[in-house]
Amino acid sequence: MRWINATPTRSARLALALVPFVLVLVVYAMGSAARLADNPSDKLLPGLAAFAQAIERMAFMPDQRTGELLLVSDTIASLTRLGAGLAIATAIALATGMVLGMFPYVRSLLGSFVAVISMVPPLALLPILFILMGLGEAAKIALIAIGVTPILIRDLAFKVTDLPHEQLVKAQTLSASSWQIGMRVVLPQVLPRLLTSLKLQLGPAWLFLIAAEAISSDSGLGYRIFLVRRYLSMDIIFPYVAWITLLAVIMNLLLDWLRWGAFPWARGSAG
Amino acid sequence: MSEIVISDVWKEYDEQIVLEQISLTIAPRAFVALVGPSGCGKSTFLRMLLGDERPTRGTITLDGHPLPSEPGPDRGVVFQKYSVFPHLTVLGNVLLGLELQGSSVRICLRGEARRRAIDTAREMIAEVGLAGSETKYPAQLSGGMQQRLALAQALVMRPKVLLLDEPFGALDPGIRADIHVLMRRLWHETALTVVMVTHDMREAFTLANRVIAFERPRDRPEERERYGARLSQDISIWPARLAGEPDPYSPDRDGPILSEAFSRDDLALETVPGD
Numbered sequence: 001m002r003w004i005n006a007t008p009t010r011s012a013r014l015a016l017a018l019v020p021f022v023l024v025l026v027v028y029a030m031g032s033a034a035r036l037a038d039n040p041s042d043k044l045l046p047g048l049a050a051f052a053q054a055i056e057r058m059a060f061m062p063d064q065r066t067g068e069l070l071l072v073s074d075t076i077a078s079l080t081r082l083g084a085g086l087a088i089a090t091a092i093a094l095a096t097g098m099v100l101g102m103f104p105y106v107r108s109l110l111g112s113f114v115a116v117i118s119m120v121p122p123l124a125l126l127p128i129l130f131i132l133m134g135l136g137e138a139a140k141i142a143l144i145a146i147g148v149t150p151i152l153i154r155d156l157a158f159k160v161t162d163l164p165h166e167q168l169v170k171a172q173t174l175s176a177s178s179w180q181i182g183m184r185v186v187l188p189q190v191l192p193r194l195l196t197s198l199k200l201q202l203g204p205a206w207l208f209l210i211a212a213e214a215i216s217s218d219s220g221l222g223y224r225i226f227l228v229r230r231y232l233s234m235d236i237i238f239p240y241v242a243w244i245t246l247l248a249v250i251m252n253l254l255l256d257w258l259r260w261g262a263f264p265w266a267r268g269s270a271g
Numbered sequence: 272m273s274e275i276v277i278s279d280v281w282k283e284y285d286e287q288i289v290l291e292q293i294s295l296t297i298a299p300r301a302f303v304a305l306v307g308p309s310g311c312g313k314s315t316f317l318r319m320l321l322g323d324e325r326p327t328r329g330t331i332t333l334d335g336h337p338l339p340s341e342p343g344p345d346r347g348v349v350f351q352k353y354s355v356f357p358h359l360t361v362l363g364n365v366l367l368g369l370e371l372q373g374s375s376v377r378i379c380l381r382g383e384a385r386r387r388a389i390d391t392a393r394e395m396i397a398e399v400g401l402a403g404s405e406t407k408y409p410a411q412l413s414g415g416m417q418q419r420l421a422l423a424q425a426l427v428m429r430p431k432v433l434l435l436d437e438p439f440g441a442l443d444p445g446i447r448a449d450i451h452v453l454m455r456r457l458w459h460e461t462a463l464t465v466v467m468v469t470h471d472m473r474e475a476f477t478l479a480n481r482v483i484a485f486e487r488p489r490d491r492p493e494e495r496e497r498y499g500a501r502l503s504q505d506i507s508i509w510p511a512r513l514a515g516e517p518d519p520y521s522p523d524r525d526g527p528i529l530s531e532a533f534s535r536d537d538l539a540l541e542t543v544p545g546d
Contacts, residue, residue: 165323167356169323169348170348170353170355170356171356172341173343173344173430174344174368174371175371175373176371177371177375179375180377184378184379185356188359189358263358265358266358
């Protein structure tokens, strides 16, 4: 049988999916054990016990200075920034993308502008944002919004122009105005794509968040990682990275689940 | 009511002339089939009636008024594909026009008005034989059912003119025969002028009461760009087939066709031994 036709069974699929995860853990444990055997106070690849201690210290014991659970307060700070940035980006992108996709005049006016703006590397704008908006929350939220919005706009505009022309004609024969077409024909059909596209933008959004927090902040997951870097605290950095990954995975799943539940007609299509 | 007058219409795209010298009067309640080879501009012509394309020269009037330059509720349409909205249920699709008509800002109906609209929509759905499927999405319907839905969605607006762009071309023969019966009944029972583009000559001659053929009089490769298609045939079905009147002469095309199909255009079939 050809390899392209060989499909694993359900249980084999599950087992295969676990293999790379297990492999990474095993390789790490071996490396860590080897280094610790040479030098019991090695900081580069700490053992599981060190992780457990660090997690306990960060997540379950109040910080001596602030009295807060650091992991919890960092998570809240980061997710607030991420949520605010993504919410602003989504709102702007949905409105602009739909208008851009629907109206030829707006497309002529803004199409190339948005295309060029989306090529600006957002991180290069970070100094400008810090200068203009100060070192507080606003600059970090703005960076996420600026980084994600142009790509969302373009993707949504593409989706709108991809809608079959027949549908727009049909809507007009049902006496729909531009506004009604936007609300009843275009908007419902771009929402699933918005969720898909938002999902793909989660990665960049986290990147911008952590970059902004690394440079100037007093809380947040990215801030903590870059703070403890000075002490080579791999025992804290690794769990934090794992935690950020877990948060991103959960957000991914939530978006998938929302798309599946809210748009039953779009199941099985890419958006 | 709903007389369409097309006078000396030309359609050109840049250098390419697609249609030329099209003059035609379509009587109220006619059922006109437009036939012709691929690429002869019959769909372009339909889109001009729809308002989706504008004639380069010439005028089209509906009831004596120039046709608006964009589609509107007086002209319903069913395309071969993408005629229904995938994000709305069967009921939602038929309801949409009722919810939007008469206002340019309202996006849904509430209360009593909504209940009345739902009743109207359900009647229309039952009319096209989709009763019981109200909560399904188009993706869950077969091709024939989707086209029935598209018809219901268009007809619930009570358009003066129904434009059909190869609406049944993608359907299986059996399904197509069923929907032909429906289409003919709708034409008889509704105050409609129908203009249908089709590839299928049998469909044209069994549904329509007037068949119009488009053809390029000059079709050599070097002539194609500068000469468009014209009307080459204009055939009224005889005995006259009139909307709303029974038709005792014309045999039902959806009946048995086997004997008719043999010997007509396939000489090989006539020589099959024992047949």
